Amino acid sequence: MVEDRKMAVLRAIVEDYVSTQEPVGSKALVERHRLGVSPATVRNDMAALEDEGLIQQPHTSAGRIPTDKGYRMFVDRLSQVKPLSAAEKRAITTLLEGAVDLDDVVQRSVRLLSQLTRQVAIVQYPVLSRSTVRHVELVTLTSTRLLLVLILSTGRVEQRIVELPQPINDDAVAVLRSRLNHAVTGERLVDAAESLAALPDLFEHHERAPVSLTVATLVSAISDHRSDERVVVGGTANLAQFGDGFETSIRPLLEALEEHVVLLRLLGEATSPSTLTVRIGSEVPYEGLGGASVVATGYGAGDEAFGTLGVVGPTRMDYPGTMGSVRAVARYLSKILDEG
Amino acid sequence: MVEDRKMAVLRAIVEDYVSTQEPVGSKALVERHRLGVSPATVRNDMAALEDEGLIQQPHTSAGRIPTDKGYRMFVDRLSQVKPLSAAEKRAITTLLEGAVDLDDVVQRSVRLLSQLTRQVAIVQYPVLSRSTVRHVELVTLTSTRLLLVLILSTGRVEQRIVELPQPINDDAVAVLRSRLNHAVTGERLVDAAESLAALPDLFEHHERAPVSLTVATLVSAISDHRSDERVVVGGTANLAQFGDGFETSIRPLLEALEEHVVLLRLLGEATSPSTLTVRIGSEVPYEGLGGASVVATGYGAGDEAFGTLGVVGPTRMDYPGTMGSVRAVARYLSKILDEG
DNA sequence: CATTGGCACTCGGAACACGCGAGTGCCAGA
DNA sequence: TCTGGCACTCGCGTGTTCCGAGTGCCAATG
Numbered sequence: 035m036v037e038d039r040k041m042a043v044l045r046a047i048v049e050d051y052v053s054t055q056e057p058v059g060s061k062a063l064v065e066r067h068r069l070g071v072s073p074a075t076v077r078n079d080m081a082a083l084e085d086e087g088l089i090q091q092p093h094t095s096a097g098r099i100p101t102d103k104g105y106r107m108f109v110d111r112l113s114q115v116k117p118l119s120a121a122e123k124r125a126i127t128t129l130l131e132g133a134v135d136l137d138d139v140v141q142r143s144v145r146l147l148s149q150l151t152r153q154v155a156i157v158q159y160p161v162l163s164r165s166t167v168r169h170v171e172l173v174t175l176t177s178t179r180l181l182l183v184l185i186l187s188t189g190r191v192e193q194r195i196v197e198l199p200q201p202i203n204d205d206a207v208a209v210l211r212s213r214l215n216h217a218v219t220g221e222r223l224v225d226a227a228e229s230l231a232a233l234p235d236l237f238e239h240h241e242r243a244p245v246s247l248t249v250a251t252l253v254s255a256i257s258d259h260r261s262d263e264r265v266v267v268g269g270t271a272n273l274a275q276f277g278d279g280f281e282t283s284i285r286p287l288l289e290a291l292e293e294h295v296v297l298l299r300l301l302g303e304a305t306s307p308s309t310l311t312v313r314i315g316s317e318v319p320y321e322g323l324g325g326a327s328v329v330a331t332g333y334g335a336g337d338e339a340f341g342t343l344g345v346v347g348p349t350r351m352d353y354p355g356t357m358g359s360v361r362a363v364a365r366y367l368s369k370i371l372d373e374g
Numbered sequence: 375m376v377e378d379r380k381m382a383v384l385r386a387i388v389e390d391y392v393s394t395q396e397p398v399g400s401k402a403l404v405e406r407h408r409l410g411v412s413p414a415t416v417r418n419d420m421a422a423l424e425d426e427g428l429i430q431q432p433h434t435s436a437g438r439i440p441t442d443k444g445y446r447m448f449v450d451r452l453s454q455v456k457p458l459s460a461a462e463k464r465a466i467t468t469l470l471e472g473a474v475d476l477d478d479v480v481q482r483s484v485r486l487l488s489q490l491t492r493q494v495a496i497v498q499y500p501v502l503s504r505s506t507v508r509h510v511e512l513v514t515l516t517s518t519r520l521l522l523v524l525i526l527s528t529g530r531v532e533q534r535i536v537e538l539p540q541p542i543n544d545d546a547v548a549v550l551r552s553r554l555n556h557a558v559t560g561e562r563l564v565d566a567a568e569s570l571a572a573l574p575d576l577f578e579h580h581e582r583a584p585v586s587l588t589v590a591t592l593v594s595a596i597s598d599h600r601s602d603e604r605v606v607v608g609g610t611a612n613l614a615q616f617g618d619g620f621e622t623s624i625r626p627l628l629e630a631l632e633e634h635v636v637l638l639r640l641l642g643e644a645t646s647p648s649t650l651t652v653r654i655g656s657e658v659p660y661e662g663l664g665g666a667s668v669v670a671t672g673y674g675a676g677d678e679a680f681g682t683l684g685v686v687g688p689t690r691m692d693y694p695g696t697m698g699s700v701r702a703v704a705r706y707l708s709k710i711l712d713e714g
Numbered sequence: 715c716a717t718t719g720g721c722a723c724t725c726g727g728a729a730c731a732c733g734c735g736a737g738t739g740c741c742a743g744a
Numbered sequence: 745t746c747t748g749g750c751a752c753t754c755g756c757g758t759g760t761t762c763c764g765a766g767t768g769c770c771a772a773t774g
Binding site: 418 | 745746747748749752753754755
């Protein structure tokens, strides 16, 4: 089939261009790949591919390079996710298992992902809407100041100072502490706020002021936490791949990488762990990132996402390999978090 | 005095070169600065300055640029720290006062510093050896598992799980909690470990196992915390200033910026808040950062440093302005932390 | 009708030459 | 000690040439 050969040519062009970073011509193509046809034939196919908008020439009398649409075709139909080597898998497990706490896990994941892909890696902190409250602690600092500490099942800790309008004694604090814990311990964050709503009613009228205040603070800590969408970036030195001018492509990228809001948008809305999102060039939902692609996926237990992670790299990236690495890191990270 | 004029010429060269980023010649110099002498005279002075190794020509028939030694002279003797404008001061206070917790304070400081200096900013998290223990909390999770929460005066919280060899009842936990707090509340971290050493002796022999275990965990949490030298980096987009090739200067910089150990070395050992360290070009204690300078200072209460912060930029930076910004941010940060 | 070899054509980029001008060093004179 | 003058030096931008990779088209072929 002639259609089949055309696709083989496209695949060859993508692979060659990705590895050499130079426009690829018909002659070089038949030499490096065993296509079994002559350069002239390949030229005809290339002309057809160009008509379809899958490849283009940077200028006349140069070889062809894939367009975004060409990469899209390649990713969708011409390639498959490349599994990692045994050595890489071993590296992942040993590295991730050495982590001591949540921060460390995230940190190591970023480093790992950037090293595996040789690209800029982005990992979102686990979003904790699914996690549960492990404990609430109240500490009397002074008679009108309480320290509220919220401890979550994922191991994160949130703390707030509560300034009271009037002094409170230790017994009252003890009662409040116990009722707070009774209300929310074991609850999922999403439900905890509800459970707290009725709590002030359990108290005498004159005691309600400090109670309401504390409850309000706790609720705000919980909701802050739910929307705490921190991300960590690593491997920025790999931006070197964007060989062209600094101002034109690297500066906006560095700027974007410091804007966590932008990064979250890049990673996409809580992707399910089972799907791998690839956005190529102009498909990336952020102007100023022309020439960049994003490969992202979710991680988490089962079908529910804790968060997302991925990499940003030039459109001319090794998609099969990158996709393999992203998927692998997401899986191992899910496993670690599930156990932890 | 002819020496005075030579120094004036050096100052003028540094200032011009910093603002234009181009080698500065004798003619341009007398035009832009009112030196009151002719270009020829300036040329003689320049020749002398070059003999002394303070300036150099990139190539014959080009203007002069300062050497590292020249910048050093400029910083030490020809310039003074530039105070911030009222608007900048206002920006600092409003921005920093909006912070909600420690993470946020550090985050905002980095952003602030990079915006003020238009350079890469680095802020070390407060090192807590100076800080004191505000409270220790013990929470019974199960009869053989305790959650230990350590709350510090700087607002950081450390937590550990303690697995006990045998069950413990709530009364015993209460006693332990109270004794732990009695021993360490208000203590500085450096001293807390000592104070804990004698604690198991207060208990009956058969109770000592859980006590020792808890104490050991607490001590490890404290010492972990003391060595927790996290740093945060911001404003990497300002690397654009290093105009020359990516591979030659920006890549090693980006790599260094991800190596927190290197950064800590760059910032220098816990500088006192009252001194401002400037390392210029080859003085920077890290190879591969040729062409970079570091301006750093400590922050903290009184003379005792909580940590350090600073910026990294090209040797051709505006030293007076940068020094002013670094010093100002350090002061405001100290104030915020002192109050909090 | 798909494939192939041949051939003229295009054009980007490396190599080279050239001239301008900024900047210097030196020297003699004030 | 400072200044004006003057010859000299290069770096850099511009213009020109030339080479070769790569193309498109066409006629020939199985």
